[in-house]
Amino acid sequence: MKQLIYKLNLITLAVLFAFNASAQTYSQVYEGRTPSKTTEINQKFHSDWGKGVKDILFSEDFSNNGFNNWTATGDAANQWTNSSTNYVGEEAPELILVGYPDFTGTTKFVSPVINTSGFAAAGLSFVHRVDPMGTSQFWVGVETTSDGGQTWNEVWTHEHASMETYLANEVINIDNGDMGSENFQFCFVFSENSESLMGWLIDDITLGDPLQYDVTPINIDGLDYVYNGNDALISTEVNNNGSETVSFDVKLEIDNGTNIVFTSIKEVSNLEFGGSANINFDAWLAETGEYTATVTTLLDGDESPSNDVIYQEFTVYESTIYCIPSADCSLGDGISGFAFADMENYNNGCSDGGYGDFTSLQASVEIGETYTASFISDYSTQVLSIWVDFNQDFTFQSTELILADFLIESSGTVYEVDIPIPGYALPGSTTMRVGARFSAVSSPDPCATFLYGEWEDYSIEITGESINLDASVISIDMETIIEPGDLIPVATFQNKGIQPISFPVTCSIEGSSYTSTKEVTELGYGETIQIEFDVWNAATGSYTIEVSSDLDGDEVVENNTLSHDVIIAPWVPEKMVVGEEGTGTWCGWCIRGHVLMDSLKMKYPDTWIGIAVHNGDPMLVPDYDEGLGAYVVGYPSGAINRDIVVDPLDFEAAYLAEIEKVAPASIIIEDKVFNEESRELTFTLTSEFIVSASNYRFNAVIMENEVTGTGAGWDQANYYSEGAVVMGGYENLPNPVPAEDMIYQDVARAILGGFEGEESSLPGIINAGETHSWEFSTIIDEEWDIDHIEVVGMLLDYNTGEIMNATKNHLLVTSVSGLKTIDDITIYPNPAKDKINIANMERGDIHIYTLNGVLVKSIFDVEGDININIAEISSGIYFVKAILNKQTITKKLVIE
DSSP states (O other), rough: OOOEEEOOOOHHHHHHHHTOOOHHHHHHHHHSSSSOHHHHHHTTTHHHHHHHOOEEEEEOOOSSSSTTTTTTTTTTTGGGEEEEOOSSSSOOOEEEEOOOOEEEEEEEEEOOOOTTTTTTTTEEEEEEEEEESSSOEEEEEEEEESTTTSSOOOEEEEESSSSSSSEEEEEEEEEEETTTTBBBBBEEEEEEEEGGGEEEEEEEEEEOOOOOOOOEEEEEEEEEETTTTSSSSEEEEEEOOSOOOOOEEEEEEOOSSSSEEEEEEOOOOOOTTTEEEEEEEEEEEOOOOOEEEEEEEEEETTSGGGGSSEEEEEEEETTTTTOOBOOOTSSSOSEEEEEEEEEEESSSSOOOOGGGEEEEEEEEETTOOOEEEEEEEEESSEEEEEEEEESSSSSSSGGEEEOOOOOETTTOOOEEEEEEOTTTSSSSSEEEEEEEESSOOSSSSOOOOOOEEEEEEEEEESOOOSSSOOOEEEEOOSEEESSSSEEOOOEEEEEOOSSSSEEEEEEEEEESSEEEEEEEEOTTOEEEEEOOOOOEHHHHHHEEEEEOOOOTTOSSSGSSSEEEEEEOOSSSHHHHHEEEEEOOOOOOOGGHHHHHHHHHHHHTTTTTEEEEEOOOTTOOOOOHHHHHHHHHHSSSEEETTTTTTEEEHHHHHHHHHHHHHOSSSSEEEEEEEEEEEEEEEEEEEEEEBBBBSSSSEEEEEEESSOOOSTTTOOOBBBBBTTOOOTTTGGGGGGSSSSGGGGBOOOBBEEEEETTOBBBSSSOEETTTOOOOHHHEEEEETSSSOOOGEEEEEEEEEEETEEEEEEEEETTTTOOOOOOOOTTTOEEEEBSSSSEEEEEEEEEEEEEEEEETTEEEEEEEEEEEEEEEEESSOOSSEEEEEEETTTEEEEEEEEEE
């Protein structure tokens, strides 16, 4: 089964944003979003700190609709722009860094020079909002300088790796060596990959001498959806904007327009400057109606009382009302047809506001049975999730998420998935919610607003009897092949009944004396828990791990036990990971595949094999293209070990996941013979198995580097041309790139044995410890340059289609004996500043690349001990690639 990692498809974005040639234009799309209630609250406090400082050194609200001597630098300098929104500021406009187009690296928005002479410290205040569109990690922060940007010093950072919006009023104390300079500057900085960033909004910036005593509440949480008869759990976050550490009370009041109906006071102790505290008030038993919640900070001597109070109007709904999400399906996103059990709703179009109330349609289901859900979208790359309110409490809990993030790869295609009705469902009428979102996970929040997508609600009539007590073993969370040593068995359990349960769980290992018992306490309705058992000192051998639950009165004993076979391997084979990229000269976004494949080859030369499988151009290999087509969800994309399907931007993450898995066998290329007259190549693949296996096959690929061509089809489409995204230098080349300027790497020229491997190349049953070989023979086409041909050997599991291990060798190299190796060539000093020395270099070429594959310097046809001037290269981490003797040798270089 292939694992799918979902990545924003830039081909699709080309359709959506073809008119968005600049960040300014994109910001207009962003401006169409609706600010949240939390944002509205923050608009009441955002600028008060700046109004209360004693000495203002600098302030900015971007009201001049320009940058007023600010400068943008780095990999996406032109993606900083003014946005005519006021999502974080009291008045428009505000600053925005937009994430489109995607870029990898660092970009900074640098303030004008500020004279801070006479100040040992100052407070920097700003309001900002980080809007994500994925879960990949990135950082935003603030840095300072006093030497014109030669050196930057970090004073604040925020790491983001979730789908949650981050909204805050930051107050930062700056007391480093830059403060006090007449050449002081600060900057807002973004670092890492912007694929998960929708936008970073910043406004109302103030730098000045802070007050001694100033605290403020900044939000009120817990009031978005409050229902009659439920406990409302209300919280707030408070900031200390003053320079002194303080203790104070915070008061919550709720009024119905006539009377205060609830009050709760909590104490905050020893809150330092720039610090924040989360306050959880007492629970309030909510009653239907319209209310205002007011939060007040009560600090004696507060020097800025204007920011001591925030409020929020809210509604307490009847308990029979669901939250109403929203989205935009006007471009075909979302759900154009849905069916479940005996209910159908096809050709239903785009719902107003992206929410369709189809609760007049009802499906009938029974507890314990399984039913098919069918769905279709008018746009590709939609991610669909389904919830059912099984306990009929008018909220969709995480335990009621019955389908999480199913990828609708293609538009107009009906997809089907089986949905079981669990024992913890209650009989009666309830609601099913279906949500589909473009290119991003949809399951974190069933009440969310999507930028592109759709929501639909349906009625479900549930019959049968609920299960009260059922403790189930869901999975044993361990790999099949593991290295010897201390291991911790891990398993996941679920409460599949409607009553909270406590029970013991036991792990035992057949073939050893190991046993371990743990207690699970108060596991709620539908909840899961992962349990770590005691350490097992695992010795080489084959074992069966058995995990069981032992709940008194368990009504379903069939799911109480689960077993998992593991092999503790006697040794670990060397391993290489294969990335097969679907690409083509017609594909303008495939440029990033060119760049990122080369980057991985530099970073992981001993464990990564990249193969460019071309489609619709002169480098097409029909059998290979057809086989990989089952894995390609759009161009560019590809398969890592034919297990994980990703965009090239995610190749590295998938590679890192695959390289951690232990291979079941080694694989090497032996007895390679090439007849230069007949151009016949023969070679043998040999694997030694550390575990028993069945239905495996050998496969081989002939690959060529430095490929060039002329005529139709050899020009490379280049959608990065003249764009803001740094993409290996292609942003400086035309669209298309003329054939005479293109050199293609890792080009698949032939696949031997077919995409599914050579039938009968391995025995049907293989025992651990056995070694098997298979000889391949092929003719190297006369048009292929034998100096740049590589042979790739692969071991396939025919049961799953996965590549279990691989190896690579140059056509003309039978042994590396006598050739320079990575250990022979040395680079010093490292770290370096102005120059580097390379010793023991045989004749060849030297290239220096950034981490994301941008070529910054090349030196050709050098030999021996050489010196290279690097004074013009910015500080950072680079790769030095030496090409010699038909080998590529890569080493990391740090430039200070």
